[in-house]
Amino acid sequence: MIVLKYRDLFQIFDGTNITREQRRELSDYCLNDMGFRILFIECVCEDQELLERNIIEILHYSADYKNMSEEEAVDDLRKKLEHYMRQYEPIDAGLETISFVRVENMGETVTAHKVAGQKESGILGYLSGMRCLPQTLYFTRHGESEYNVLGRIGGDAALSPRGQLYARALADHFNSLPAREPYTVWTSELRRTKQTAADIRAPKRAVRALNELDAGICEGLTYEEMQERFPQEFAWRDQDKLHYRYPWGESYIDIMTRLRPVLSALEDEHNVIVVGHQAVLRCMLGYFLDAKLDELPYMNVPLHTIVKLTSYGYKYKVEMTKLPVECVDTHRKQPKNCSINRTSADALTTVPSHYDTLPSNLWQNSAEAQL
Numbered sequence: 001m002i003v004l005k006y007r008d009l010f011q012i013f014d015g016t017n018i019t020r021e022q023r024r025e026l027s028d029y030c031l032n033d034m035g036f037r038i039l040f041i042e043c044v045c046e047d048q049e050l051l052e053r054n055i056i057e058i059l060h061y062s063a064d065y066k067n068m069s070e071e072e073a074v075d076d077l078r079k080k081l082e083h084y085m086r087q088y089e090p091i092d093a094g095l096e097t098i099s100f101v102r103v104e105n106m107g108e109t110v111t112a113h114k115v116a117g118q119k120e121s122g123i124l125g126y127l128s129g130m131r132c133l134p135q136t137l138y139f140t141r142h143g144e145s146e147y148n149v150l151g152r153i154g155g156d157a158a159l160s161p162r163g164q165l166y167a168r169a170l171a172d173h174f175n176s177l178p179a180r181e182p183y184t185v186w187t188s189e190l191r192r193t194k195q196t197a198a199d200i201r202a203p204k205r206a207v208r209a210l211n212e213l214d215a216g217i218c219e220g221l222t223y224e225e226m227q228e229r230f231p232q233e234f235a236w237r238d239q240d241k242l243h244y245r246y247p248w249g250e251s252y253i254d255i256m257t258r259l260r261p262v263l264s265a266l267e268d269e270h271n272v273i274v275v276g277h278q279a280v281l282r283c284m285l286g287y288f289l290d291a292k293l294d295e296l297p298y299m300n301v302p303l304h305t306i307v308k309l310t311s312y313g314y315k316y317k318v319e320m321t322k323l324p325v326e327c328v329d330t331h332r333k334q335p336k337n338c339s340i341n342r343t344s345a346d347a348l349t350t351v352p353s354h355y356d357t358l359p360s361n362l363w364q365n366s367a368e369a370q371l
């Protein structure tokens, strides 16, 4: 594989390029005719166990073998490997004048040659930290908070009584699972996530970058109040929720930027339980599940639900488990009318129901309490 770089533009060219002559030709063409810098990435695997696991993953998950029987696929793959092995000339710094990173046995040994600049060093860092072992990660939003009940956004509210019940149910769920490896819990620095994680028997880490989207001048408001006080801002957000930045606050793009180191760290982890927030978890799950960017701010990540991601091949399988504790819905769909001249009724059509004051009977999950 090679990574081509021209100014800030990157291209990945996924190919075998196994002979020196092929690499020289490609390098000359890209550098001299196109003005691209090239970084070759050579992945070598000599560990028999890893190789077998790799072959099984390719057979199960590669689109090339979707319509073949297991026998045909194994035969085809072995022939391909033999064909390439006959021609293969390892990258050699003494014989070639190319930049390269060589990754042996899925990251056991990483060698770099003529890697220069910030972007290439970033790729080297990524490859060095690469972990290809099976991985399970858990995500959940905090339990229902007093602000969720009232339809208010942001802030640092405590859990509602039903949120506390969820915290208990969540702890019971994880404390009773037969964990083959210990869990670690990552929360934000906000009270509602810490309270949610409190009873899980595992080491905990509060990570500032996991804090919820900063809604700036709209912190603590309901969507109705936002429409009343800042109708134009509310409409602009509906027009482009991904890029919209609250005055004195953040956009989804901003949280993705601050989450980058957390996501890289998480890629090396196993059995981590992330207790987070609606917008932050949309970005994190969107990253692992390869969601389309413009759909990401509307992903439905309900309260009181555990999202389990298990790696398979190069992808993640997702399982959602809703624990039986009632809660409000905080998911507001994009309304049809996003114009700044819309009526309040049009702006508020998709706002989920919430209470206007904290009802005293929330402990009982009562159906009498009117939304």
Ligand code: F6P
Pocket (backbone or CB within 6 Å): 148, 152, 153, 154, 155, 212, 213, 215, 277, 278, 279, 297, 330, 332
């Ligand atoms: O409503 C709960 C909440 O976590 C708010 O604190 C936050 O501003 C909001 O969700 C983010 O969701 P959306 O981007 O859909 O408004």
